[in-house]
Amino acid sequence: MAQLSVLVVEDSLVQRTALAEMCLELGAGDVAVADNGRTALKAIDGRAEEFDLLICDLEMPDMNGIELVDLLAARSTGSGLIILSGREESLIYAVGLMASRRGLRVLGSVKKPMTRDALTKIFSDCRAQQDQSSALSASKPSRPVTLQRLQHAIGQRELVLHYQPKMNLADMSLHGVEALVRIQEEDGSLIYPDRFIAVSEQEGLIDYLSLEVLRLALEQKNRWNSQGLNTVISINLSAASFQNNIFCDAVLDNIQAMEADAKNIIFEVTETAVIQDMTRALAVLTRLRLAGCGLSLDDYGTGYSSVKQLSQIPFTELKVDRSLIDGIAGKGHLQVIFENTLKMCNELGITLVAEGIEQPADLDFLCRSGCPVGQGYLFSPPIAESDFIHWYQAGMPTLNH
Ligand code: C2E
Ligand code: MG
Ligand code: MG
Numbered sequence: 001m002a003q004l005s006v007l008v009v010e011d012s013l014v015q016r017t018a019l020a021e022m023c024l025e026l027g028a029g030d031v032a033v034a035d036n037g038r039t040a041l042k043a044i045d046g047r048a049e050e051f052d053l054l055i056c057d058l059e060m061p062d063m064n065g066i067e068l069v070d071l072l073a074a075r076s077t078g079s080g081l082i083i084l085s086g087r088e089e090s091l092i093y094a095v096g097l098m099a100s101r102r103g104l105r106v107l108g109s110v111k112k113p114m115t116r117d118a119l120t121k122i123f124s125d126c127r128a129q130q131d132q133s134s135a136l137s138a139s140k141p142s143r144p145v146t147l148q149r150l151q152h153a154i155g156q157r158e159l160v161l162h163y164q165p166k167m168n169l170a171d172m173s174l175h176g177v178e179a180l181v182r183i184q185e186e187d188g189s190l191i192y193p194d195r196f197i198a199v200s201e202q203e204g205l206i207d208y209l210s211l212e213v214l215r216l217a218l219e220q221k222n223r224w225n226s227q228g229l230n231t232v233i234s235i236n237l238s239a240a241s242f243q244n245n246i247f248c249d250a251v252l253d254n255i256q257a258m259e260a261d262a263k264n265i266i267f268e269v270t271e272t273a274v275i276q277d278m279t280r281a282l283a284v285l286t287r288l289r290l291a292g293c294g295l296s297l298d299d300y301g302t303g304y305s306s307v308k309q310l311s312q313i314p315f316t317e318l319k320v321d322r323s324l325i326d327g328i329a330g331k332g333h334l335q336v337i338f339e340n341t342l343k344m345c346n347e348l349g350i351t352l353v354a355e356g357i358e359q360p361a362d363l364d365f366l367c368r369s370g371c372p373v374g375q376g377y378l379f380s381p382p383i384a385e386s387d388f389i390h391w392y393q394a395g396m397p398t399l400n401h
Contacts, residue, residue: 003029004052004126009040009068010084011060019055019114026116026123028053037063041071044079051079053107053126055114058085058095066095073102080105080126086112090333097323105129108327145183145196147203153183153196154208160184161216162382165396166234166353166375169366174396175373176232176266179217180382181209201240207247210237214251218258218265220385229392234266234296239273242280248287255291262292266317269296271303274313282313289314296353300324300341307344318345322356322376329361339369 006028010016016033023031032051034040037060044051054072058065065083072081081104085092089111096109107125110118145153153159160182166175183191200206217233224231241247255262267288274281274297289295296317297310301324320341328334338354345352354366357376366374379398380391391397 003027004123005030005049006053006055007032007034007040007043007051008055009034009037009060009065010055010057011035015113022114022116022119026119028123036060037065037068037071040068044075044077050077052130053080053082053122055082055084058083058087058092069095069099069102069104073099073104076103078105080107080129082107082122083109084112084114089331093331093333143195144199145191147199150196150199150203150205154205154212158183158185159209159212159216160384161213161220162384163220163388164375164382165379166373167379167396169363169371169374172396174231174392176234177388178234178236178268178375178382179213179220180236181213197238201238206238206240207244207250210235210241210247211250211254214254215258218254218260221260221264222258224389227389229389232264232266232294234268236268236298239269239276239281242273242277242284245283248284251288252291255293263294266294266296268298268319270298271300271305271310274310275303275305278312285313289316299355301337311348315350317351317353319353319355319375325354325356325362325366325376326358327362329359329365335365335369338371342369342371
């Protein structure tokens, strides 16, 4: 297992020493210490390689943790960052959020005292992220694809869908499936949507892409029906498609031509997409809803929408973003936000879906609070058609971490 290099930034000598010793006991290869932000920067700048992990206290004399976060962001450091403080959870979380908005790789926000269990988990997350990012940098660079590549992919039918289950948490039965698009290259490797959705929008190709995704999803649904898997399928739509009335006509025509039941299709749109152009979003989404399709508000909690704005659109589902779900079992303020959102959804008759569930403890919390539907790697990552039917027929086993 790779040995981590760690910098502990903490003004209390006792806490600094205890934490550094714990790091060494848990197998860190190289542990440095600093008593405030300024000495931390000296230690960082004095090394040829970046630390794998920075564990930073918030309140320190001379240069505190917030100033340090600012300077680290300006240096675009790639080290994993843990915010550590004795202050209230919501404050520690807010600093973590600020740091990740500034581009830092925040691995967690921890309330003091750091326990052995918490540090063990941090080390394993840090190693897992390093493994994942080296795998991703080989297979999933974030450079956007070119217009020619995109045209080729759409023209040559290289778009494929992967499917991720949404589970009913009360009985762990299948609630529905989200279709997520990828470009499949000749050698079988995949290009992920973060590299081509924005280009499709800028180059005016997003409507073609969305209609192709709809066609593939409805064909898949017919195949699943004949295999005894009768489920609702969710498709993501882009805000750019709201500019064009013809797009909505084409969607409804395709649904009719493929004799699909609109009740079994949900269209997902992000909060930001809806707010960008409320009037147009309302026009398109209301027509889709009138035709019988479900409407889902995706990535809820990442934008700046108000409940009042959102209540103007007849959503049937609300997907709480992963950033509000990850680690919820141990974060009191996320629990309050979640429980209030769930109460609002229940009162409005909207189905709440918790996105990005990875940890069994988070799933336990969600089940206990009465969350109806969940989605995330804990159940399954998005997988190809053939893997999906196998997973379903094998009784939908949950991944064990
Ligand atoms: P999204 O609709 O919010 O989809 C969920 C994304 O989160 C997917 O990434 C999925 O792989 C990932 N995910 C699911 N569970 C977990 C988890 O437990 N942990 C983590 N870390 N991630 C999880 P993907 O497939 O790369 O898609 C990214 C985004 O691209 C989607 O976010 C959606 O906004 C967009 N997208 C995907 N397919 C389409 C499409 O057909 N049309 C349009 N317009 N956008 C699409
Ligand atoms: Mg989605
Ligand atoms: Mg989402």
